[in-house]
Amino acid sequence: MxxxxxxxxxxxxxxxxxxxxxxxxxxxxxxxxxxxxxxxxxxxxxxxxxxxxxxxxxxxxxxxxxxxxxxxxxxxxxxxxxxxxxxxxxxxxxxxxxxxxxxxxxxxxxxxxxxxxxxxxxxxxxxxxxxxxxxxxxxxYIDEAQYISGIVAGYSTKSGKLGFVAAKPIPQVLRNINAFTLGARLANPKATTQVIFTGDWSMPVKEAEATNSLIDQGVDVLTCHVDGPKTMVENAARRGAMVCGYHVNQSPLAPKAYLTGAEWNWEALYPKFVKMIVAGEPIPNFYRGGLKEEIVKVSPYGEMVSAEARKHADDVKAKFMSGEYTIFKGPIADNKGKTVIAGGTDRGQQDPELEKMDYLVEGVIGATA
The missing domain is CATH 3.40.50.2300 (Response regulator)
Structure with missing residues (x-):
């Protein structure tokens, strides 16, 4: 044994x-x-x-x-x-x-x-x-970092077609897809995001098939929300597409294809929690935050990211850091043309309506079921 x-x-x-x-x-x-x-x-x-x-x-x-x-x-x-x-x-x-x-x-x-x-x-x-x-x-609130990735993707795409490999159409995933798309359309109003749902969090074969299918349809920048982005990143780079990462910095896997990415910053949060426990300080039972609170971060920009894209992305990131930016600000329509957030309505990160998100925004090609 x-x-x-x-x-x-x-x-x-x-x-x-x-x-x-x-x-x-x-x-x-x-x-x-x-x-x-x-x-x-x-x-x-x-x-x-x-x-x-x-x-x-x-x-x-x-x-x-x-x-x-x-x-x-x-x-x-x-x-x-x-x-x-x-x-x-x-x-x-x-x-x-x-x-x-x-x-x-x-x-x-x-x-x-x-x-x-x-x-x-x-x-x-x-x-x-x-x-x-x-x-x-x-x-x-990793959708903030996805929004920044979307801005970079919007500047970087030549076809105007972006791709998103996703696990399941649950609110958190839809929130990421929508944030990425809204960011991309901020930079390129004609950009679209095509989504393929694989059905589960770790399905490398289906993730590879989805990546290839999207590229076959003209997509030239891809991102994802699955447990292991490695499959998508490596396959996309092999096919000559550009990528935005998720969870961690995947640039070592595809240094020439990597644009940026949405990362968790547990390296900052976990030591903070441990220090609080050791000091006898209570940790809130429900703890959340975004870029400002250093719970998420944005991957360093790759060599193919233009100066214009960097500046625009950095400007928006600075607004997130100061708490002055809202991703889901009306008017916003879903991909069937129905208004889902009315004009004059801001849905900030703590808005309970975002926790129930069941739609894809205008510009996303795909279905939630």
Whole structure:
């Protein structure tokens, strides 16, 4: 048996392991430092969703007096409960980041109830006042960075045809598609965005097929909202198209094709949360922010981005940073011609109507179902 490949959750499948865990969880060394656990649904080096969180964990490791334990490829099942119990009992973790969206209910909620003195922070904005108070939810307005990517894409496209490979037509994904398109049309009013939904968060074969299909239809700039953009980025670059990334900076995968991208900035947020916990400061149960709050960021511009595009994008970014810019400002029509935001109406980032978004804006070619 390869003991090096045994995960923490497997160690907890026997009563002996549980006894060992309770013993180690109280050892003196643990009391001298704070242990933080990170759990990922996929690989830490996926150039996507999981890598973004892993980069945040790497920043936490640099803090004095902090120990970080991690486990990757943990399914959104009771497997995450076993991993949490292991990190608590074997490693003495007192702050846990189960990062995948599907971990929260029922798994994180259940574990927060079981360990009321520990802290659980979950990515996705799902916490409600009915949930345990030692659980919290955080998320970012990454549509702001998608909007900036759209501006750059609008200047960079030669065909006027942009492409978006998306997982599912849920409000957060639609918000990103719409923000990207509105940004692009700010720069190029005739630009269109064609969307292909793959049906799930990680489907590399379908993502490759969607990328090729879009390029075959004349799209010359692509972006995405899937867990692992690597497939889209590499395939698009291979076909001679330009790309805007998502989750992390994918420019190493396609240095000549990469324009910019919408990134999570967990490297700033996670150390902040850990410092708050160590200092005994409460973290709000529902924590959100955008570019101004440094929860999201924009990838550095690639060599093909023009000076005009850079200036326009930087000007809008500065307005986001000062809190003076609204993406969803009426009048806005959907792609069927119906007015969805009336003239004179601003839907700021905290507007509950944006949480229910079920439409694609004018300029998007595609359907939400």
């Amino acid at each position: 390869d003991f090096g490949r045994i995960s923490r959750r497997h160690l907890l499948q026997g009563s002996a392991a549980l006894a060992l865990g309770s013993t180690l969880g109280t050892r003196g060394a643990a009391a001298a430092e704070t242990t933080v656990g990170f759990i990922y649904v996929g690989s830490r080096d996926d150039y996507g969703y999981n890598q973004a969180h892993a980069q945040g964990a790497a920043a936490v490791k640099k803090l004095p007096g902090i120990k970080v334990v991690e486990e990757e490829k943990v399914p959104e099942t009771d497997a995450v409960e076993k991993t949490i119990e292991s990190m608590v009992n074997l490693d003495g973790a007192t702050l846990l980041f189960p990062t995948s969206f599907g971990y929260y209910n029922p798994h994180v909620v259940k574990m927060a109830g079981k360990f009321p003195k520990l802290h659980f922070e979950h990515c996705g904005g799902l916490w409600s006042d009915k949930d345990p108070k030692n659980a919290g939810s955080y998320f970012g």
